[in-house]
Amino acid sequence: MAGLALRVAGRQLSQRGGSGAPILLRQMFEPESCTYTYLLGDRESREAILIDPVLETAPRDAQLVRELGLRLLYAGQSGGAQADLHIDEGDSIRFGRFALETRASPGHTPGCVTFVLNDHSMAFTGDALLIRGCGRTDFQQGCAKTLYHSVHEKIFTLPSDCLIYPAHDYHGLTVSTVEEEPTLNPRLTLSCEEFVKVMDNLNLPKPKQIDIAVPANMRCGVQSPPS
Amino acid sequence: MAGLALRVAGRQLSQRGGSGAPILLRQMFEPESCTYTYLLGDRESREAILIDPVLETAPRDAQLVRELGLRLLYAGQSGGAQADLHIDEGDSIRFGRFALETRASPGHTPGCVTFVLNDHSMAFTGDALLIRGCGRTDFQQGCAKTLYHSVHEKIFTLPSDCLIYPAHDYHGLTVSTVEEEPTLNPRLTLSCEEFVKVMDNLNLPKPKQIDIAVPANMRCGVQSPPS
Numbered sequence: 260m261a262g263l264a265l266r267v268a269g270r271q272l273s274q275r276g277g278s279g280a281p282i283l284l285r286q287m288f289e290p291e292s293c294t295y296t297y298l299l300g301d302r303e304s305r306e307a308i309l310i311d312p313v314l315e316t317a318p319r320d321a322q323l324v325r326e327l328g329l330r331l332l333y334a335g336q337s338g339g340a341q342a343d344l345h346i347d348e349g350d351s352i353r354f355g356r357f358a359l360e361t362r363a364s365p366g367h368t369p370g371c372v373t374f375v376l377n378d379h380s381m382a383f384t385g386d387a388l389l390i391r392g393c394g395r396t397d398f399q400q401g402c403a404k405t406l407y408h409s410v411h412e413k414i415f416t417l418p419s420d421c422l423i424y425p426a427h428d429y430h431g432l433t434v435s436t437v438e439e440e441p442t443l444n445p446r447l448t449l450s451c452e453e454f455v456k457v458m459d460n461l462n463l464p465k466p467k468q469i470d471i472a473v474p475a476n477m478r479c480g481v482q483s484p485p486s
Numbered sequence: 487m488a489g490l491a492l493r494v495a496g497r498q499l500s501q502r503g504g505s506g507a508p509i510l511l512r513q514m515f516e517p518e519s520c521t522y523t524y525l526l527g528d529r530e531s532r533e534a535i536l537i538d539p540v541l542e543t544a545p546r547d548a549q550l551v552r553e554l555g556l557r558l559l560y561a562g563q564s565g566g567a568q569a570d571l572h573i574d575e576g577d578s579i580r581f582g583r584f585a586l587e588t589r590a591s592p593g594h595t596p597g598c599v600t601f602v603l604n605d606h607s608m609a610f611t612g613d614a615l616l617i618r619g620c621g622r623t624d625f626q627q628g629c630a631k632t633l634y635h636s637v638h639e640k641i642f643t644l645p646s647d648c649l650i651y652p653a654h655d656y657h658g659l660t661v662s663t664v665e666e667e668p669t670l671n672p673r674l675t676l677s678c679e680e681f682v683k684v685m686d687n688l689n690l691p692k693p694k695q696i697d698i699a700v701p702a703n704m705r706c707g708v709q710s711p712p713s
Contacts, residue, residue, distance in 0.1 A: 288658035290517055319657055326670050430546060431515035433660065443553050 282357055282376070283327070286424065286433060287320060289313040293427045296320060297383055299376075300329045301355025308354045309334040310374060310383045311426045335359075337372050337385025337426055346372065359383075362413040366406020367394030373413055381422040382437075388414050389425045390435040391444050396458045398465075403458035407451045415441045509584055509603070510554070513651065513660060514547060516540040520654045523547060524610055526603075527556045528582025535581045536561040537601060537610045538653045562586075564599050564612025564653055573599065586610075589640040593633020594621030600640055608649040609664075615641050616652045617662040618671050623685045625692075630685035634678045642668045 283300035292313060298320065300307035307329035312320055324331050332354050335346075346352065348363040352374070359374040364387040371394070374383040386394035388410050396403040414423070419438035440447060446454055510527035519540060525547065527534035534556035539547055551558050559581050562573075573579065575590040579601070586601040591614040598621070601610040613621035615637050623630040641650070646665035667674060673681055 286660045288515065288660070290658065316658060319659075323659070326666070431517065431543060432546075432550070433513045433515070439553070 283307070283329075284381070285323065285327075287316065287323070289316045291315065293429050295424065295426060295428065295433075297424060298323060298327075298329070299354065299357070299359070300327065301357055304355030305329050306354040307331050308352065308359065310359075311335075311337055311385065335374065337374060337383060337387075338368065338370075348372075351377070364388075364406075364409035364413045366396055366403065366409045367401055368399045371409075373409075375417065375421075379418050379421055381424060382414060382417055383424050383426075384414060385426045388423060388440060388444075388447070390423070390428055390430075390432045391440075393444070393446055395461060395463055397461065397463065403455040404451060406458070407447070407454045410447055415447075510534070510556075511608070512550065512554075514543065514550070516543045518542065520656050522651065522653060522655065522660075524651060525550060525554075525556070526581065526584070526586070527554065528584055531582030532556050533581040534558050535579065535586065537586075538562075538564055538612065562601065564601060564610055564614075565595065565597075575599075578604070591615075591633075591636040591640045593623055593630065593636045594628055595626045598636075600636075602644065602648075606645050606648055608651060609641060609644055610651050610653075611641055612653045615650060615667060615671075615674070617650070617655055617657075617659045618667075620671075620673055620685075621654075622688060622690055624688065624690065630682040631678060633685070634674070634681045637674055642674075 281302075283298070283302050285298040287296045287298070288294070289296065294311060294313050296312050296316065297310040298307060299310065305328055307324060307327075309320060309324075309331060312334045333352060335352070346361045348361060350361040352359045352361065358377040360377060362373045362375055364371050364373040364384070367386040371385050371387050373385060373387060376382070387406060393406060393410065395401065396406050415437060417437045419436065421437040423435040423437060423440060425435075442448065446457060449457065508529075510525070510529050512525040514523045514525070515521070516523065521538060521540050523539050523543065524537040525534060526537065532555055534551060534554075536547060536551075536558060539561045560579060562579070573588045575588060577588040579586045579588065585604040587604060589600045589602055591598050591600040591611065594613040598612050598614050600612060600614060603609070614633060620633060620637065622628065623633050642664060644664045646663065648664040650662040650664060650667060652662075669675065673684060676684065
């Protein structure tokens with residue numbers, strides 16, 4: 260198939276089209292909250308989706324969308340905050356030739372979801388499964404037992420070479436796989452009973468922005484812009 | 487080809503072998519210096535190379551190498567500090583079925599190199615080319631004109647879909663391409679003359695760790711461990 264050409268910032272930016280073209284994926288980092296935002300796009304149709312955007316880095320993300328000549332369809336949260344589009348287990352969010360399958364993965368919050376690319380090559384696990392870790396379960400109606408079952412039933416059942424992209428990382432790691440986490444994750448290799456015991460005794464400090472984030476989540480993700 | 491199996495942390499971790507298997511690539515971030523370290527491995531032979539490691543995160547990197555069942559051959563710096571193995575323009579650093587081609591890309595320092603994967607699908611540009619930016623040229627025998635020619639002749643001549651992985655990013659971006667940078671990089675889309683003028687008038691503050699880094703580079707990268 261012939262290449263596409265599109266205009267970016269007044270210049271021609273050629274694109275390799277073709278149905279065999281891999282998906283466009285960009286991972287972006289916000290250091291204050293250690294959040295990863297993901298931009299996923301179809302190189303052919305230029306339709307794109309943003310997963311786990313952060314308010315403070317929205318201008319950066321919007322600029323990249325513009326520069327790459329993409330058309331943003333949705334900006335979705337995996338963490339339970341949903342603004343415009345309400346999604347349920349099994350819903351499919353289409354962008355161009357691709358789609359994200361929604362898998363409910365509660366436990367960190369009741370509303371957490373994991374987005375899985377339709378070919379099962381990558382999963383965006385939000386706060387449920389982190390690289391060698393997992394989201395805390397001691398606030399926002401969290402439940403360790405529920406999280407354990409979510410991860411084992413909804414994520415660890417994906418193909419072993421499925422890439423795992425979490426919403427946060429605190430050690431500078433960027434990606435893992437379904438092969439690694441059931442083997443190397445120090446928490447999720449425990450029995451469910453041991454896991455619940457560990458999670459119930461973490462004694463973590465209260466997150467810095469929780470007094471802003473929880474009420475905003477309760478209002479379906481609608482926040483006031485930072486002053 | 488049948489899959490390999492290797493033992494990681496006392497458990498079996500199966501590996502998809504086969505000559506068609508993609509290279510293993512992990513990007514890791516160090517927030518103090520905003521440095522990216524890259525782990526590249528051959529999934530079949532398990533031979534691996536580390537590019538731009540940071541002293542403070544060496545334990546993390548070593549743990550990942552161990553966990554993935556890799557055997558580290560070299561830990562290479564693109565920034566001009568070379569400890570054990572001295573490399574020159576055109577040298578090829580083999581690991582398993584892959585190799586990194588060395589391209590001299592001076593200008594930030596006289597010793598900077600860009601490592602290019604032998605299939606030209608990815609380039610590790612060190613401090614020469616950053617995403618929408620470039621390394622400063624106002625210390626360590628830097629030269630803006632030299633940097634301009636390095637980037638245009640050694641990096642922008644790679645295939646347009648070649649991924650660009652820099653040694654640093656200060657905005658949370660993780661990767662770019664040879665398609666994007668010659669079009670969207672605000673510095674390197676200038677003429678050489680304009681570029682030199684911009685670089686000579688940046689008036690940047692002195693980097694925090696420069697008094698440690700420069701003498702260490704002069705001693706070929708041999709540093710005292712942090713106290």
